[in-house]
Amino acid sequence: QVQLxxxxxxxxxxxxxxxxxxxxxxxxxxxxxxxxxxxxxxxxREFVAAISRAGIGRNYADSVKGRFTIxxxxxxxxxxxxxxxxxxxxxxVYYCAAASVFITSDQAQYDYWGQGTQVTVSS
Numbered sequence: 001q002v003q004l005x006x007x008x009x010x011x012x013x014x015x016x017x018x019x020x021x022x023x024x025x026x027x028x029x030x031x032x033x034x035x036x037x038x039x040x041x042x043x044x045r046e047f048v049a050a051i052s053r054a055g056i057g058r059n060y061a062d063s064v065k066g067r068f069t070i071x072x073x074x075x076x077x078x079x080x081x082x083x084x085x086x087x088x089x090x091x092x093v094y095y096c097a098a099a100s101v102f103i104t105s106d107q108a109q110y111d112y113w114g115q116g117t118q119v120t121v122s123s
Contacts, residue, residue, distance in 0.1 A: 002026040002098050002112040009094060009117030012086055016121070020081040022096030022114055029077040030054070033099045035110060036070060036081045038092035038119075045095070045107065049081060052103040059105050064090075086121045093118050 008020040020036070035050040049070035050059045058070055069082040079096055094117050097110035104110075 002029075002032065004096050004098060004112055004114035006094065006096050006114045006117040009119045011120045011122065014087055014121055014123050016086050017082070017084045018086065018119060020083065020094055020096075020117060020119070022079045022081075024077045024079070024098065029098075030074040031100070032112075033101055033103045034070075034072060034079040035097045035099065035105070036079075036094060037097060037107060038090075038094045039116075040089075040092040043092075047105040047107065048094070050099075050103050050105055051079065057103045059103060061105075083119070086119075088121045088123045091119060091121050 003025045004022055006022045033052050036048040037045050038048050039045040047061050051070045051072050055072045067085045072079040096114045098112040099110045
């Protein structure tokens, strides 16, 4: 079992930056690929970014490529999402998740999910 707790969300203006954190507890953090997903009001949850177990492989959604950076610190059991140049369309609840695979953007392959943190970007 893996417990995930997100933090770092908030209300910011367009163009600002935020860094989300996701702290993991339970089984060995480094055994899991980690991902960030988001769900905007009235929309389905979508993939944002993923990172492989050792942090070597990274994938991004086209909508955030060049603006967001995913990273992890296995010594601290934490995964991060640095979000720069935020846009109003980035407004959503952001979730981190853990998957027992090398790396994936497929939500169905993620076994554990956090409760989410709200990010609101005003124009």
